[in-house]
Amino acid sequence: xxxxxxxxxxxxPEQARQPAVKIVxxxxxxxxxxxxxxLNYFRTxxxxxxxxxxxxxxxxYQLVDxxxxxxxxxxxxxxIRGGKAVGYASIETADRGDPDNQEWTSAQVDALVRLHVxxxxxxxxxxxxxxxxxxxxxxxxxxxGAPSDWTPVAKTCPGRxxxxxxxxxxxxxxxxxxxxxxxxxxxxxxxxxxxxxAQKKVASDVAFSALKVAHAVxxxxxxxxxxxxxxxRIIESLSRIEKVLKNMDSRLKRVEKALPPExx
Ligand SMILES: [Zn+2]
Numbered sequence: 677x678x679x680x681x682x683x684x685x686x687x688x689p690e691q692a693r694q695p696a697v698k699i700v701x702x703x704x705x706x707x708x709x710x711x712x713x714x715l716n717y718f719r720t721x722x723x724x725x726x727x728x729x730x731x732x733x734x735x736x737y738q739l740v741d742x743x744x745x746x747x748x749x750x751x752x753x754x755x756i757r758g759g760k761a762v763g764y765a766s767i768e769t770a771d772r773g774d775p776d777n778q779e780w781t782s783a784q785v786d787a788l789v790r791l792h793v794x795x796x797x798x799x800x801x802x803x804x805x806x807x808x809x810x811x812x813x814x815x816x817x818x819x820x821g822a823p824s825d826w827t828p829v830a831k832t833c834p835g836r837x838x839x840x841x842x843x844x845x846x847x848x849x850x851x852x853x854x855x856x857x858x859x860x861x862x863x864x865x866x867x868x869x870x871x872x873x874a875q876k877k878v879a880s881d882v883a884f885s886a887l888k889v890a891h892a893v894x895x896x897x898x899x900x901x902x903x904x905x906x907x908x909r910i911i912e913s914l915s916r917i918e919k920v921l922k923n924m925d926s927r928l929k930r931v932e933k934a935l936p937p938e939x940x
Contacts, residue, residue, distance in 0.1 A: 678798055680728070680791065683738035688718055688725050694744035697754050697763035699799040701806055702792055703826065704816045704842065705748065706775035706834035707768045711737065714768055724748055726766040728791060734783030736791055742799065749817070751825040757810055764815075765795050775835025785845055792850040803854045805847055814850060816842050 707714040711731035725746045729737045740746040745754040748766035771778045796803050802812035809825040817833035
């Protein structure tokens, strides 16, 4: 049994009858509509199902246990590999009906990354972009074209804007989070907060301003005019500032020691 601890469990009527699989990867989709309509559609309108739906606000619903197959990815739902029944987890995402132009919200990106990491840690497949339609890893519905072994029809799922986001942000962040020794999920802490693009931008601006201040009080060389790529630049800037602050702190302590106690 595998239920995601940070997903809302809303099982489909047929979920307990779905055949068992070992999950070897995850495939991301767009539902072309809202999470509520998707949930309703899967409940009543179809024999298809998806393991997860992620709403615009990042809420994750789990509809099928990931020890069982869900039918959203044609031949990838369940197949025999090395004598074992294996399949991919499917993740639908809400999109206001226009996934070609509607990017994933930053809450959806965070949820996708968190869910990808949980799936990989729980099921132990190789953390990579899928190289074939039967290989371990992460993919999106039309990664191998449409139609393909993953979809019977021509479509753009999860949509043009989202495919660009997937390659630029979702996949790199997923792989980075899986590699991180400190744990699977991008929650809490200043450096972890750098993981969302918006927060990276804010952090970059803050670091740049701090560099300018540090320069103004003759602590550091002037910052470059260009802010440069993130996050290496931010981390470098922050660690320089941190060193300066530590240095100032220890100097201050030495000065304090040298002064007579207050009140004398
Ligand atoms: Zn799809």
